[in-house]
Amino acid sequence: MKQMKYIWTLCFCLLLAIPIKAGNHHEAGKVDAKEIVFHHIQDAYEWHITSWGDKHITISLPIIVYSGETGWHCFSSSRLLHSEGEMYEGFKLATEGNYEGKVVEVKANGEEVRPFDISITKTVLSLFINCLVVMGVILYTARWYKRSSAEAPAPKGFIGFMEMFIMMIEEDVIKSCIGKDYKKYSPYLLTAFFFIFINNVMGLIPVFPGGGNVTGNIAITLVLALCTFIAVNVFGTKEYWKEILWPEVPMWLKCPVPIMPAIELFGIFTKPFALMIRLFANIMAGHSIILALTSIVFVTASMGAVISTSMSIVSVLFSIFMNCVEVLVAFIQAYVFTMLSAVFIGMSRVEAHHH
Numbered sequence: 001m002k003q004m005k006y007i008w009t010l011c012f013c014l015l016l017a018i019p020i021k022a023g024n025h026h027e028a029g030k031v032d033a034k035e036i037v038f039h040h041i042q043d044a045y046e047w048h049i050t051s052w053g054d055k056h057i058t059i060s061l062p063i064i065v066y067s068g069e070t071g072w073h074c075f076s077s078s079r080l081l082h083s084e085g086e087m088y089e090g091f092k093l094a095t096e097g098n099y100e101g102k103v104v105e106v107k108a109n110g111e112e113v114r115p116f117d118i119s120i121t122k123t124v125l126s127l128f129i130n131c132l133v134v135m136g137v138i139l140y141t142a143r144w145y146k147r148s149s150a151e152a153p154a155p156k157g158f159i160g161f162m163e164m165f166i167m168m169i170e171e172d173v174i175k176s177c178i179g180k181d182y183k184k185y186s187p188y189l190l191t192a193f194f195f196i197f198i199n200n201v202m203g204l205i206p207v208f209p210g211g212g213n214v215t216g217n218i219a220i221t222l223v224l225a226l227c228t229f230i231a232v233n234v235f236g237t238k239e240y241w242k243e244i245l246w247p248e249v250p251m252w253l254k255c256p257v258p259i260m261p262a263i264e265l266f267g268i269f270t271k272p273f274a275l276m277i278r279l280f281a282n283i284m285a286g287h288s289i290i291l292a293l294t295s296i297v298f299v300t301a302s303m304g305a306v307i308s309t310s311m312s313i314v315s316v317l318f319s320i321f322m323n324c325v326e327v328l329v330a331f332i333q334a335y336v337f338t339m340l341s342a343v344f345i346g347m348s349r350v351e352a353h354h355h
Contacts, residue, residue, distance in 0.1 A: 041213050041287050042101065043123045045077035045093070049208050059208075061125060065091060066116040067105050077119075091115070126212025127220070130199045137162070138194065169193050169338060177342035181349055185342070188231060192224060193338040200283060200330030204323060215333075216284035218276065225272035228341040233268060236348035243350065244268070271344050275337060282333050286326045293319045 047059040060078035079088040244264040296315035
């Protein structure tokens with residue numbers, strides 16, 4: 001019975017997601033599935049909650065831009081999103097070109113230039129919300145241990161679940177990959193794991209405040225990879241840098257042409273690059289597949305009752321299946337990022353060899 005309860009809950013969430021996915025992208029019975037997918041995985045200056053008939057429920061987010069001529073400007077995104085090409089204080093939303101979908105400044109000669117933009121977009125707001133969730137989960141867990149003595153029985157429920165997660169990552173990943181200095185890196189790696197995992201899970205929730213494509217944004221994965229890059233190379237041992245700049249290989253591979261040092265230096269940058277692309281590509285692909293499967297309902301709506309009904313059933317079943325797979329992927333991607341980061345950090349903690 002509990003399993004059926006979870007299945008019906010998931011189906012209900014999927015049905016709630018359908019009006020969100022449909023949005024404004026259907027006119028006269030025609031649906032642009034490509035536009036639906038790209039519209040929902042890209043960042044935006046508003047958060048579309050749902051549609052009720054012709055009324056669209058959205059959260060208008062603040063646009064904060066700096067112009068070299070007129071200085072700082074801060075206003076609601078609703079000023080620009082009511083109609084196509086609408087301008088406010090010399091700014092508008094570009095509808096084509098390299099800046100499509102972004103705020104641009106219109107000069108006196110009609111030229112469109114991109115201002116310095118630090119607006120609170122959908123991804124930024126989702127990032128803030130998810131960070132609060134991460135902080136709440138960690139502080140709630142820490143409070144239980146602060147209030148409990150060493151003789152207290154093992155925790156149950158949510159605290160026990162969190163303890164299982166933390167011990168698994170700490171013992172099986174961080175400690176085994178880094179070695180004796182693992183405690184120095186545990187705070188970062190555990191934070192990275194829960195940050196990625198919670199953002200991945202929140203991205204699968206179809207209703208507000210979920211649905212944000214945070215870890216499917218390459219800027220977010222770039223910062224995460226940069227943090228690992230700093231942890232690896234700034235705190236690496238002398239022996240680590242010696243193996244990179246002067247590895248133990250035949251002399252002709254190091255001098256006069258430094259072939260091996262060049263390859264090792266190149267590897268310093270390819271490792272975090274692989275972390276960035278792996279997480280970004282997997283999460284974005286998962287979101288795209290779920291949106292594409294959901295779009296089948298609307299694409300086949302005008303093909304007759306038999307085809308429309310049968311394809312809608314197939315779409316719902318495959319969407320539920322993909323959502324279940326994506327929950328697993330959410331954990332796997334967080335686990336893999338943490339594990340690879342720990343492996344790279346462990347490689348930088350190499351000690352001198354004593355013969």
